[in-house]
Amino acid sequence: MRWDELKQNVGDFIHGYFVSEYERRLREQFVDLNDLFMLQCFMELVGLPNPASIYLLDVYPYFLEEFHTWHRRMGMDRSPIGSMPCC
C-alpha cells in the first residue's frame, strides 16, 4: 500500500519535473493569444470601433467567464464595463 503511494508520487514528480516548464510556456502563449482575441472582441473598451460588433451579439454570453479572467489579468479588479457585470 505505502509502496504504491510512493510509486505514484515519484511518478507524478518526474512527470511534473519534465513537463511543467513546457506547460508553463504553452500557457503563457495561450494567455497572450487570448488577450489579443478578447481585445478584438471588445474593441469598444479601448474606444475603437468594432466593425463586427453587432455580429458578435449572440456570442457574448459564451464570453462571460473568459471575460472575467481576462479583465482580472489586465489588472482591472472589477469589470471595466457595467454592462458585463461578472463581478
Added chain:
Amino acid sequence: MRELLRKRILFFGGKGGVGKTTCASAMALAAAKEGKRVLLVSTDPAHSTSDIFEKRFDRDEREVYPGLMGIELDASLEARRYVDKAKAEITRMFSHAVAKEAERQIDLASAMPGVEEVALFDRMSDLIIDRFDAYDLLIFDTAPTGHTLRLLRMPELVSSWIAALSRRRRALLSLNQDIDRVRLAPEAIDPDEDPILRTLDQRREKLEQVRARLMQHNFTGFVLVVIPERLPIEETARAAEILRESNVNVCGIVVNRVLPDDLEGGFYQARRKQEQVYVDEIRRRFSAYPLTWIPQFETDVYGLASLERVRSGLMR
C-alpha cells in the same frame, strides 16, 4: 436598358435628388410589365417609393403592382429587430442569470455607431440570399452615394474581420489542446464543438455568399443616375471609379432630367445652351458605359401614369 431586365440583382444609386427612386421604380415597372416577378427594395431613408406608386410600402413584401412586390427598409427598425432576435436566441439557450447579464452588454453594443448600417446590410443580405429564387429580379433603390458604397464594401470589411477573429480563436483552441496533451487531466474544448467558433464561421459564410453574388457581373449590376449638372457629374465619376475598384459591375448610367429640344424663349435657350456643355461632358467622361437619356417632364413624376413615361424612356 432593356438588356438589364435579364439581370437578377440591380442597384440604383447616385447623388441625392437626381431621381434614383424614380428610375428604380420605372425599371421595376418595366420588368413587371414584361411578366417578371420583381422585388423593389427601398433602402433610401427618404422612402419615396410609396409616394411614386401611391401605395403603402411596408417592412415586409407587399404587392404594389401586378407582379411587383415592394419593401421599404428602415435602418433603425432593422437594428432594433436584429438586437431583439439576438436577445431571444440568448434567452432560449442560456440560463436566466447569464441572459440578463449578456443583455446589458448587447444594449451597449447596439448603441454603437454603425450598428444600423450593419443591420440594414444584414436584412439586404437575407433578401439577396433567401428571396433570390422567389424573384426574377431584385431591384435596390439605395441611399445617396457615399452610404451605398460603404454598404457594398461591408461584406469585405466585416468578413475579413470575422475571419481574423475565427483564426485567432482556432489557434487558441489548438494551443489549449497541446496543453492538454502534457497534462494528466484533459479539459480543452474540441475546436469543432466550440460555440464561439461555430457562430463566427456561420456569419462569415453568409457574408462570403453575399459578396460572391454582388461580384457576379453576369447577374448583378449597378446603375448610376445622374443629371446634367456640375456636382452630380463629379460624384458619379467618383462612384463609378470606386465601384470599379471594388469589382462591382457598373452596367449603365441614366442621365435624368435632360431639357427637351423644342423649347422656345430666351431663358430656356440660354439654360439649354449651358446644359449642352454638361451633356457633352457626360458623353465624353462616361463613354465606357451604356448611357440612357430621360427628358425633363413638364410635371413631377408621381403616380403610375407619369412613371409610365419614365419607363418607356428607359426601355427606348
